[in-house]
Amino acid sequence: MRIAIIGGGAAGMIASIVAARNGAQVTVLEQLPRVGKKLLATGNGRCNITNINMGIEYFHGSNRDFAKTVIGRFNQKTTIEFFEDLGIHCVVESGGKIFPASGQASSVLDVLRFEMQQLGVVELCESRAETIAYGKKGFKIRVKGKDTITADKVILATGGKANPSLGANGSGYDLAKALGHKIIEPFPSLVKLKLDAPFLKSLSGAKINGEAAIEVDGKILRQENGEILFANYGLSGPPILQLSRTAGEQLSMGKKVNIVLDLFPEMSLQEFEELLEKRTSLRGDKPLAFSFVGLINKRFINVLLKEAGITDLHMPCRDITKSELKAIANKMKRWIMVISGTQSWSEAQVTAGGVDVSQINPDTMESKIVPGLYFAGEIIDIDGDCGGFNLQWAWSSGYIAGLSASIKK
Ligand SMILES: Cc1cc2nc3c(=O)[nH]c(=O)nc-3n(C[C@H](O)[C@H](O)[C@H](O)COP(=O)(O)OP(=O)(O)OC[C@H]3O[C@@H](n4cnc5c(N)ncnc54)[C@H](O)[C@@H]3O)c2cc1C
Known part of the structure; x- marks a missing residue:
């Protein structure tokens, strides 16, 4: 099974690990020179990974129950276990916020990238997906200035529009729209x-x-x-x-x-x-x-x-x-x-709005319109409060997308 993941942020990286552990051949397309740029800036450089106080009240969007189902399947406890297994010793701070004991967001990125390399995930940086076409033989992704990539499944994990200097610039919405998905008008949040x-x-x-x-x-x-x-x-x-x-x-x-x-x-x-x-x-x-x-x-x-x-x-x-x-x-x-x-997108920490969840299956993160297309992370019309909830959304939705995409039917 060949899976192409578009976007090497928190959601795309966890999806790549889960899919590769399940035996898939995974390629991550990232438009920036490196994956995980936004992750390095999280929590003032310390990365507030998640929060021990998880609950639907910390999430927002047109349909919060969607987030409840997804987070229920890969919650803060399983997230902590996942990161502890990769070597991140998690500590709890005020308000239930979880940080790596190292106090460094870069350590979270390092262990994710190490695991991706161990599993043979291919990282294609400076590779911006411009169009996605699909047919009976799977997906064809046109990459700016490079060869077209083919894949059996695609996970769209391009993030939203918040803080474009860290990568996400809304290009994922155009890709989703071109595939028939509805976008709930995005606006800046945590701003x-x-x-x-x-x-x-x-x-x-x-x-x-x-x-x-x-x-x-x-x-x-x-x-x-x-x-x-x-x-x-x-x-x-x-x-x-x-x-x-x-x-x-x-x-x-x-x-x-x-x-x-x-x-x-x-x-x-x-x-x-x-x-x-x-x-x-x-x-x-x-x-x-x-x-x-x-x-x-x-x-x-x-x-x-x-x-x-x-x-x-x-x-x-x-x-x-x-x-x-x-x-x-x-x-x-x-x-x-x-x-x-x-304030503008460049000041915002997160995007409210995004891909309409009524067109995504919350049990698998698969599109209800295009079979074999999955969504993960901030591109979706779910956002969280400050305190580790946005990364939790990226981890939960990315985990489920990676798992379901790699299951052979
Ligand atoms: C300054 C700051 C601090 C934050 N701190 C925290 C925190 O401590 N805890 C918390 O829970 N949340 C925090 N957040 C929010 C959190 O970082 C995001 O919600 C989360 O990183 C979203 O992950 P993602 O993978 O969905 O998107 P992103 O991390 O934005 O990753 C998307 C990636 O896709 C790439 N991409 C986009 N379009 C294309 C394309 N067409 N082709 C190829 N690649 C593409 C982008 O370059 C980017 O690398 C913070 C956000 C900011 C801006």
Whole structure:
């Protein structure tokens, strides 16, 4: 059985190992000079392989149940066993994130490539698949500037559109479309959010802890806690990246999307108002802005007071009215900003959208349209949260595609 895998990323590499272990002759076509370039950049160079807390709630797409079936067949435990067997000692970090004990993404790539070489997988780098034709005798893949490759089965593992400098540039969608597959419109996810606000310049580089929520039509759709980073374009930081999927999806539906920050999520609005009253009455002689020093990051004080409609930031605390104090408390507990967009593909960690799962069999990853064609990884309309879930999707879907493609019927 000759299997051609298009794309030498996480999904393509694991698929090649499984298929070759099953006796297939495997060729991996990779357009870049080396396989696994994106893998090297994962987890800030440490590769967050997977997460011990696996669950459907960490995955997104038009049909999450598809991910449930696939991950159920090759889950985080079998993934850890797979990598331990290759020599990666896995350690658990905060939030259940699994990393190699070496702390090096390159070690994950090294053991995958070693295994591929041991199994005789042929790596054809600088080989970009331009078209795929199929007929009774199998598949013919036209490779840019090189000989045509023939194969009995093809696995499309070209990734999505996120971070094109690391390989994936959306070319896989054209190949899938030409074979009759429907593409759910892709949009960037795990990406920074853009705001159109006058205070961004003065807050650029400032960080604050709190709760961030996405609000559309007055409803909170998702909220996350953690460190929020302000930049000249908008917001970044772990909670913002997690929220970006919901924001991007709503924006693509033409909705007005707000981000709402609560800088004191551990207190109710009433408790927070009481705290402010106490602070301002205890030292009534302090200038208003100065009375917030020690309560919040100094860089935010003037901005928040102005946003709350206070014009005299230096009045003695004792002169502040009840309604002004309420307005300040409200701003710090419900700071609403309008999201103007997400950053571009070059900033995104992952692609939301992709090949429609209704045309793929989740038990085998085989196309329901073209027999012998399989899909794996980010090219499919499934994406995950930060925390190892996107690589888990690549491992699970790649494993199943490699296994099913190599089974002789
Ligand atoms: C900076 C960054 C950090 C990340 N960190 C993590 C993390 O720690 N944990 C986590 O779970 N996820 C992380 N992710 C997401 C994760 O890396 C991806 O979801 C995953 O690598 C997708 O694997 P893939 O094999 O489907 O696609 P890719 O890794 O994108 O591989 C696809 C490959 O196909 C090749 N290709 C494309 N088109 C063609 C063609 N026509 N012909 C030949 N070759 C082609 C590309 O060059 C590429 O090498 C991160 C992503 C980024 C960008």
